[in-house]
Amino acid sequence: MARIASDPDRLLFHVEPELGWLNDPNGLVQIGDTYHIYHQYDPFDAAHGGPVLWNHLTTKDFVTYENHGPVLFPDSDLDSSGAYSGSAFVRDGKIHYFYTGNVKHFDRDDYDYVLTGREQNQIHMVAENPDELGEKRMAVGPVDYPDDIGTHVRDPKILEHDGIYYMVLGARTKDDRGCVLVYTSRDLGVWSYATRIELGEKFGFMWECPDLFELDGELILVCCPQGVPADGWRYRNPHQCVWFPIEADWEAPSFKIVGKGMPPMVDAGFDFYAPQSFEDAAGRRLMIGWSGCPDATAENPTVARGWQCALTVPRELSMRDGKLCQQPAHEIERMRGDCVRTTGGETVEEPGRLFDLVVSCEGAKMVELEIRKGVFVRYADGMLTLDMGDEGYGRDQRSIELGELRDLRVLSDTTMVEIFANGGEAALTSRTYSSAVPAMALHAEGAASMDFYRLAH
Numbered sequence: 001m002a003r004i005a006s007d008p009d010r011l012l013f014h015v016e017p018e019l020g021w022l023n024d025p026n027g028l029v030q031i032g033d034t035y036h037i038y039h040q041y042d043p044f045d046a047a048h049g050g051p052v053l054w055n056h057l058t059t060k061d062f063v064t065y066e067n068h069g070p071v072l073f074p075d076s077d078l079d080s081s082g083a084y085s086g087s088a089f090v091r092d093g094k095i096h097y098f099y100t101g102n103v104k105h106f107d108r109d110d111y112d113y114v115l116t117g118r119e120q121n122q123i124h125m126v127a128e129n130p131d132e133l134g135e136k137r138m139a140v141g142p143v144d145y146p147d148d149i150g151t152h153v154r155d156p157k158i159l160e161h162d163g164i165y166y167m168v169l170g171a172r173t174k175d176d177r178g179c180v181l182v183y184t185s186r187d188l189g190v191w192s193y194a195t196r197i198e199l200g201e202k203f204g205f206m207w208e209c210p211d212l213f214e215l216d217g218e219l220i221l222v223c224c225p226q227g228v229p230a231d232g233w234r235y236r237n238p239h240q241c242v243w244f245p246i247e248a249d250w251e252a253p254s255f256k257i258v259g260k261g262m263p264p265m266v267d268a269g270f271d272f273y274a275p276q277s278f279e280d281a282a283g284r285r286l287m288i289g290w291s292g293c294p295d296a297t298a299e300n301p302t303v304a305r306g307w308q309c310a311l312t313v314p315r316e317l318s319m320r321d322g323k324l325c326q327q328p329a330h331e332i333e334r335m336r337g338d339c340v341r342t343t344g345g346e347t348v349e350e351p352g353r354l355f356d357l358v359v360s361c362e363g364a365k366m367v368e369l370e371i372r373k374g375v376f377v378r379y380a381d382g383m384l385t386l387d388m389g390d391e392g393y394g395r396d397q398r399s400i401e402l403g404e405l406r407d408l409r410v411l412s413d414t415t416m417v418e419i420f421a422n423g424g425e426a427a428l429t430s431r432t433y434s435s436a437v438p439a440m441a442l443h444a445e446g447a448a449s450m451d452f453y454r455l456a457h
């Protein structure tokens, strides 16, 4: 563990596993002045072979974190093959945790165990404080799923509207179409099936990690459809994270996806999946993603050294002109040193890997930055592209169509970059393992300036 902790590839202001593997953020909640973050964790295998459990961290500032270690284990008949993803919801001073218990059924065939089936149970726990998660109780189980739904039903997330609780669950039909099931409750204890959210045509075989929330007067569904084929610059990872505007009839209830066509990606980078959002005491809707990707073709060289994957920084969400926008939580800016402003060809010498830079470029035709040796962020012909060069470990290029570029922000930790454009209308998150950073220079066709901040941690 000491060897891992001193590895130069460790991130400095992002959550990552002490050892082993990490995936989805879970149970995000603020209690008093403390934010609680749980995540999917396999401490035994950096390549993720074993059952997952929940690890627990706290932070007051999203810059330094206290790690409390594993708290939720797959130790019952309801969750014996994994304590899968879930969420937290506070009501009357009590914390209600919901998560999916994954259960695999095996038969023994000589020396081998043969998988004969599986079930996924939605488990409810009520706790007085976030260190004791409470007793496991089945909230929604296989007998409660509609007949056309298979064995994949998971990742409960709760929304309250006018005193009614809505639980959304990611699901896969028996004929391999992804959708979201909605259950309702008046007390968070007893749930009944209400309706589903789906698209007319097939869009992926399974929708994971649904998150239904109200934001600036609109209802939004974020979810992760698996197995959507690539379409031009869109959907190039094996699985996607997209968002839909939703029209609700709360009385019925029914939830319809508004509009047609290809849903926007929440983040178009190589390493972003399974985000979860929550509202904090200040009324901000903060979203944290998993900086990793299931079945990814891209690799992380740290696996050989005993760990991989991380969480993104929390991002504050807002709706602007019908677009879902994300910006790093303002707490991150406390790490900024002095501002170095460049407007012409000047360079920032020895920028290091820890920086936060903002380019303002109303009307520029082309903008280019080399953020690591051979790794470029480029805006040209209306497209923003992250080009990983030769050091992507299977990552090549990802692009997103922007039209004009107004501003560009690159938040960089040792081995992760989070890129935002046009006030957060577009985001690209990727791991990057090349350690050399050339002198930072802004190349632009047209008027552009850069505010560059080294980050101190």
Ligand code: FRU
Residues within 6 Å of the ligand: 023, 024, 040, 052, 084, 085, 086, 100, 154, 155, 208, 209, 273, 274, 294
């Ligand atoms: C998404 C996911 C969830 C599941 C969890 C298991 O990455 O597959 O659907 O609950 O990870 O670790």
